[in-house]
Amino acid sequence: MTSSPLTPEISLNPLPQSDGSCQYTCPTSRTTILTSVNGPLEVRPKDELPNHATIEVVVKPGIGVAGVRETRLSSIIHSTLQSLILTNHHPRTLIQIVAQIVQAEDHTSLPLLLTPLINCTILSLLIAGIPMRTVGWSVHLAVLQDGKGVKSVEGQTFGLGGSGGGDEMETEESEQLVVRNPGSDILSRAKSSHTLTFSKEGEILLIESLEYSQGSGGESADGQGWDISDFVKLAEEGKRICCEEGVEVIRAALAERKAF
Amino acid sequence: MSTLPSQVSSGNSQPPPLTFSTSLFRQISPALYLQRHLLHSPPTRPNGRSPFQCRDFTLTTNSLSHAHGSAVVRAGDTAVVCGIRGEILTVAPGDDPSRFESYHSSPTSATHACGSRGAGGASWGGLIVPNVELSTGCSKKYPLGPPGGLAQTLSDQLHELINVTKLVSLDSLRIYDKGSDLDSTMKIKGYWSLYVDVLCISLDGNILDAAWYAIVAALKSSRLPLACWNQTEERIFCDASLNHPISLRQSLPFTTTFALIPLPNPEGCGDEAAVLLNDPDSYEEDEACEILTILSTTDLSTVQGHAPQSPSGRLRTRVEKIEKKGGWKIGISHIESCSHLAASKAAQYIQSLTKEQLAPM
């Protein structure tokens, strides 16, 4: 596999007992997720659906016990997977997905966790042979207002410019800087954070975009946010990353496994 | 319920061999029932609205006497009460005030990370703590018991909305030592921490919009007692006769939720059609495959200057949050057009809020 600084570290089937499992480490933020997929299994009568498989997503936190944030994460992943898994192939069964956050810079930050969680889950679903309509890939983009201070921070980690294996550093019209899969230090300086998930065909599966600037609130927050046309540009870029690079990562990871 | 039986019978070109009453059809085949309505021209929803029409809503503020601020919002059959209660948080001499003031959780502090994952959402990292309770019997789907997935997700979403919008000016929550001549951070002796409790009395879809509107209205109408530091007693005293409002942003952001209903394509194969519904009720939410929520602000001057009623007139809007879950049929062009609809919805909210504020309390 080509090892560019942006290629995530993927280890397939680290768990010997589950149907499909995957460990995924985000190349830049070092968030590590371990997921396991089992299914189709017998379903509890309470959750049984007559024509579809029940999907269960459990997110286990890296520290502490599962709380409101984990419930929210699993509900987001659940709704994303619902549109990917062909649930009508295994009616009255259970497809169980357990995701464990192994390492994260900030265990409470939804944007930092969501992208690795989704990518890792999709890979383990593939390994487990769960029927899927298509595959998707997720990318986290942070928009920074001024790139001056960040450029030096970024320069230490990745090369500038989009060519080769360097990090994406696009300069938009208003000199905004887009950082792909940022770590928490970059994210804390970001203006907005966008978690975008696209299917291989370019359909939007998930958008979690939010204003992320710091401030003391009140009137100082007036005029924050972004124009919808800026978002459209960003979404196009996210689509390119997911549909081209993301799908390549999946293919490369799976090509290492021989199938007969 | 405003079900119109006449629409169903005219929806079919051929008379069905087996006829059901409208209410039975509605119960046994919700997807088909909804599709028949939406395939009409013009498309009409079972509740009589057009796809982009939202429900009329009513707002009453400060109806709860014991809370510092409250609001009751009713949109269709969704009714939500929001109460704001302020509590004083004393800053101990060694505490770092910046810990209380961060709108986004500070990533370096490990204690913070632990603190903000409290069971009920109570965190000492955030001064504003929302909690959602779905009252027993508010909907058939949510039985008695501990807060389920929906209530927990909603609490977290509202917490995120407060952080994203930075709605409340933190300055208005600080309690200063007025007499001393220390620098500003040292003068902070305490904070108002706001408990924002949302109780859903009746749930008929789109609770997020209603809950958020109730929170904004309740915060806007709340009056906290005037608290100040008494140097001789070294305690914070409140003056019940005086009060001060919580200062909010000028441009208030509001959420607008859309649900996407898949429609069978009359031509057979090819891309399947779908209809976006503004402000879905729970019957529509059950059938929706995709939910889109847009948080946006509307330029107030534009609203007052132009004809605010016309939704076609494109209002100046800034989007602060987009959330799209499930499904794969919403395209970028949909999101663009929805953001304009969200802007006009936000304008409606602002109008009704100003009207309510002007009314004598």
Added chain:
Amino acid sequence: MSLEDTIILPGDPLPQLTPLISPPQEDPAIKPRALRLGAGLTLSPSTSSTPILPYRYGTLSLTTHTKRPTASILSTPRHYHPTPNDPVLVTLLRTTAEQFIVQLTPYTQPAIIPFENYIINNAGTTASARKSRPNLPIGATIYARVSVVHKHLESIELTVPDPTYGEVISQKNTSTAQKTSKSKDQSGTIGAASVANRAEVTPYILSISQVMTRLLLAEETHGKHLLSAVAAKVPFEMVVGRNGRVWIDAATQKEVIKVVRCFKEFDEAEAWNEEDGGVIKGREIVGRVCGR
């Protein structure tokens, strides 16, 4: 073949199948042959480009030379998913008035073999099937074929269509018990005369991975090298079920263990991942286990 090297992801278009779905219409004499969709492929009317949608990842396998062209996605999930016509090795759990209840895998619900599906001596009707049904002991190993898998049915139905299937019993009277991947043709006849000293040797049922199963069953894979390498040292009998079970028998108990160890070690080492497909590794294992 480049066709077999490319990884197909769920939702990928399959232009390779287009000529099979809509054959050229110039010659009306050629009747379009129906394409059979195997595992991993489904019909999806919503995608207009190709109506056939792969739903698992793997490589595309296309069989066009047979009567009915078949396309399927070859993948190796960890667990066995039953597909029709799979040869399987099952264990009899109990017998009811109508059918045998058998275990396919430990993690799936019991499968059934109705008596009328258990055709040993061409008894066709239900009544005669019930009368002439073999009296199998509980725990017997049956070589059967998957006949009906339906997502809405609770249990999987198996069939024993002809005397090559049935209870697996050793045939040590056939002196050249050397087996290749076509093991099913030579083994598993019911009521074969037990040879002397039968009680001294117990056949072994080995559980192997899905990749290994495919390796042993497929005609043109490296599994052939392993089979012939083992058979050169020790003559043995084997029956391979798609559900990851292999029945192994040999002349002496010691030899059974030797053969079992060869296959087990090859499987555990995942030797097929080697550059040469495990040919050298296989020889090495056989040499170590069976002696030079």
